[in-house]
Amino acid sequence: MAAIISIENLTIRFGPRVLAVDDFSLDIEEGEFVSIVGPSGCGKTTVLNQLTGLLPPQQGRISILGKRPHEGNPDLAYMLARDCLLPWRTALSNASYGMEIRGVPQAEARARELLAQVGLKGFEHHYPKALSHGMRQRCALARTFGLDSPILLMDEPFGALDAQTKLSLEDLLMQLWQEHRRTVVFITHDLAEAVALSDRVVVMSARPGRMIADVAIPLERPRSVRALQKSPEFHEIYAHVWEQLERGIQLSGQPTETVE
Numbered sequence: 001m002a003a004i005i006s007i008e009n010l011t012i013r014f015g016p017r018v019l020a021v022d023d024f025s026l027d028i029e030e031g032e033f034v035s036i037v038g039p040s041g042c043g044k045t046t047v048l049n050q051l052t053g054l055l056p057p058q059q060g061r062i063s064i065l066g067k068r069p070h071e072g073n074p075d076l077a078y079m080l081a082r083d084c085l086l087p088w089r090t091a092l093s094n095a096s097y098g099m100e101i102r103g104v105p106q107a108e109a110r111a112r113e114l115l116a117q118v119g120l121k122g123f124e125h126h127y128p129k130a131l132s133h134g135m136r137q138r139c140a141l142a143r144t145f146g147l148d149s150p151i152l153l154m155d156e157p158f159g160a161l162d163a164q165t166k167l168s169l170e171d172l173l174m175q176l177w178q179e180h181r182r183t184v185v186f187i188t189h190d191l192a193e194a195v196a197l198s199d200r201v202v203v204m205s206a207r208p209g210r211m212i213a214d215v216a217i218p219l220e221r222p223r224s225v226r227a228l229q230k231s232p233e234f235h236e237i238y239a240h241v242w243e244q245l246e247r248g249i250q251l252s253g254q255p256t257e258t259v260e
């Protein structure tokens with residue numbers, strides 16, 4: 001099967017002195033859930049930003065559904081740790097906003113349905129300031145899935161949540177992904193999260209970010225992230241990914257911050 005995202009020999013520099021990403025290649029197939037992990041500053045966000053076309057093209061080749069990255073690509077939806085909800089819009093009109101801009105028919109009805117799916121029924125007319133952080137991320141999930149983009153780019157979307165809320169949002173993401181079947185590129189510092197959610201976990205070295213390992217996660221689907229916490233197979237794979245990450249940290253002479 002042809003890759004929906006193909007990254008070949010990507011090398012990214014910031015100015016003459018900072019080599020952020022070095023010769024990074026990755027193919028992702030349609031419907032795959034791929035996580036990228038690596039020490040802070042290794043270039044994960046930079047790789048994702050290259051896919052969006054927000055950064056000027058660098059050395060290497062990127063193809064997304066056969067096209068070069070370009071700004072405003074409707075094939076991509078982006079979700080961050082910050083919910084980026086518009087404070088003057090209600091949960092419902094935040095969830096439908098992207099769809100309205102892209103001219104998706106029946107945006108409001110669809111947003112209503114998605115809000116119910118993410119557990120926000122009854123909160124449609126609340127403004128972001130009247131929602132908890134977890135609720136705002138639920139709303140952001142509804143907005144992201146509402147966009148109908150075949151590819152979701154998620155940069156630590158649950159990174160700022162407490163452990164319990166994070167687990168429920170991970171399970172929610174699994175349900176939405178299993179139902180709506182998108183291709184997901186997911187960045188996280190949390191290896192347990194990466195293993196629980198993904199088909200593959202890509203491990204990057206400390207800066208300059210290089211591919212250290214591409215680990216297939218053969219855990220059965222559908223998955224419950226909560227139930228996996230008690231699975232010996234899950235813990236075995238987790239330990240293996242940890243070893244790869246430690247190797248990645250040792251391979252670089254650069255100082256790094258710790259990861260969870």
Ligand SMILES: Nc1ncnc2c1ncn2[C@@H]1O[C@H](COP(=O)(O)OP(=O)(O)OP(=O)(O)O)[C@@H](O)[C@H]1O
Nearest residue numbers: 014018020038039040041042043044045046047207
């Ligand atoms: N706009 C920029 N200008 C200059 N340097 C940059 C820029 N963006 C990123 N960098 C540098 O590129 C490297 C990779 O940054 P990036 O944000 O991609 O790391 P990351 O892996 O996402 O880190 P974190 O896990 O902390 O989010 C860092 O050394 C950073 O200082």
Ligand SMILES: [Mg+2]
Nearest residue numbers: 044045046155
């Ligand atoms: Mg980052």
